[in-house]
Amino acid sequence: MSTHDTFTQYVLPTYGRFPIVPEKAKGSYLWDDQGKKYLDFCTGIAVCSIGHCHPKLVSAIQDQAAKLMHCSNLYEIPQQAELAKTIVEDFVQTPGKVFFSNSGAEANEGLIKLARKFGNAKPASNGTPRHEVITFRNSFHGRTMGTLTATGQDSIQNGFAPILPGINYAIYNDLDSVKAQITDKTAAILLEPIQGEGGIFAATKEFLNGLQALCIDHDLLLMLDEVQAGFGRLGHDMAWRAIAPNVKPDAISWAKGMGGGFPIGAFWVSDREISNGVTLSSQLGPRTHGSTYGGNPLGCAASLAVLAEIKNSKLNDNVLAREQQIKEAVAEWNHPAIAEFRGKGLMLGFALNADTMTTAEGVTPALALVLKLTEKGLLTVPAGAETLRWLPALNVTEAEVAQALDLLKQALDELTA
Structure with missing residues (x-):
């Protein structure tokens, strides 16, 4: 029996789960049971604050x-x-x-x-x-x-x-x-x-x-x-x-x-x-x-x-530096799909302009973007129907943020093409 079938038969359906079976994780990355590697900007919804499986923890x-x-x-x-x-x-x-x-x-x-x-x-x-x-x-x-x-x-x-x-x-x-x-x-x-x-x-x-x-x-x-x-x-x-x-x-x-x-x-x-x-x-x-x-x-x-x-490790300083990195990139894009950039630190929201995006019937703009990013190897989470939420680890690196920004822009471009 597959993991999906086991869930369906034995676990109450209180969550709308994505078709990912996590197997291991380290730092800002998570791997599924098929060996696919994801950059994790959900982190258990703001839980894994110092990254996955930090050696000191x-x-x-x-x-x-x-x-x-x-x-x-x-x-x-x-x-x-x-x-x-x-x-x-x-x-x-x-x-x-x-x-x-x-x-x-x-x-x-x-x-x-x-x-x-x-x-x-x-x-x-x-x-x-x-x-x-x-x-x-x-x-x-x-x-x-x-x-x-x-x-x-x-x-x-x-x-x-x-x-x-x-x-x-x-x-x-x-x-x-x-x-x-x-x-x-x-x-x-x-x-x-x-x-x-x-x-x-x-x-x-x-x-x-x-x-x-x-x-x-x-x-x-x-x-x-x-x-x-x-x-x-x-x-x-x-x-x-x-x-x-x-x-x-x-x-x-x-x-x-x-x-x-x-x-x-x-x-x-x-x-x-x-x-x-x-x-x-x-x-x-x-x-x-x-x-x-x-x-x-x-x-x-x-x-x-x-x-x-x-x-x-003075992670507050890193949080503020990565926030500034993201803000500057988003401002430079001036992307038509982003109606507003919200939040502070590494609790950030991308309010989406639904009129510019092409989504499947019954799929909210935020969910459509989450699914597109998941395909590309970036884990994120919605915050309502029209806001994408980023909650990376507090020790996320400049290079990891740059990678996430690149994937986000790719996904937005494809959904607004």
Whole structure:
């Protein structure tokens, strides 16, 4: 039985899978079971942040697996303590505490629970607990019941009614729309500094600063979803600093690239005082939240290796250099099929001019381009119907970027011929 037939018979069809059977990978390249070599600018959707099978990551996993892979969170896991310290001191650089999960959806569920807990600790003036969270249209926060509700896309929510009450949607980069959603029940605002699945739209500096001011005025939490954008993806330790470095978030979620391919997620909560010596981070105490696997020794050892490589090899500098390389090339092309170039760092979007492209019936412009690039040996991923997304490894080389640019231009030329 072929791999395709086995999938069809035994695996739930929750993904529209491309006809590729991965066999091995190294650095920025992946090989399928037929021996075809691909330049990978998808990287597991921003997961393999230091490339495939980086020797330092492989070694960290092997060494830790031979010692201790898992033990209960009822005990003090030294790797977890070290990773939390690294995140707080070297990346967030603001006093706070970290909870470890297995995925971005779990991390965002934790933020939603934090907002509810805060709203109970700081109720409305009539004593009623505040429970509402403002999120944004075209956002993406996960596919659990809580996070699909937080996700402002009907296509994600369809078929799962009734969804979680207490989520209200504003318009991204529109401060007036946020003001209109604030009530005496509002406890927090949750957003991505740059929307990934929604089409690679970055928040403006004015918008993030405006949200900060609203949160201060109305005693709301400002919570940032950096699951796809964090830990160097935008060329900065934290994604929000690439946009509005003076913002001071109350909580941040991560996953994807922080494990380099090993499943791990986390969220950070500020130590700031919320009332009479009580800190925000103290709101999630014993029995309020948990995870069997989150923060186990193996996952933490993997993440420590990844974050050390990002810091020690100064990958933020490489991200910014490669971003500039891509921007300059795209500007020089002035290609009719590219309506707009969006994004920051190595979280980039090519908004496509559908009117210039020839695609098969029922195939979106972004999917048509992804399929064409796959034929040519470049792995990419859509971000909506009309945007191509690039998420290469943070240590991708100048030569690899040049190769990807050449393949992209070839594909665009063929689709617009």
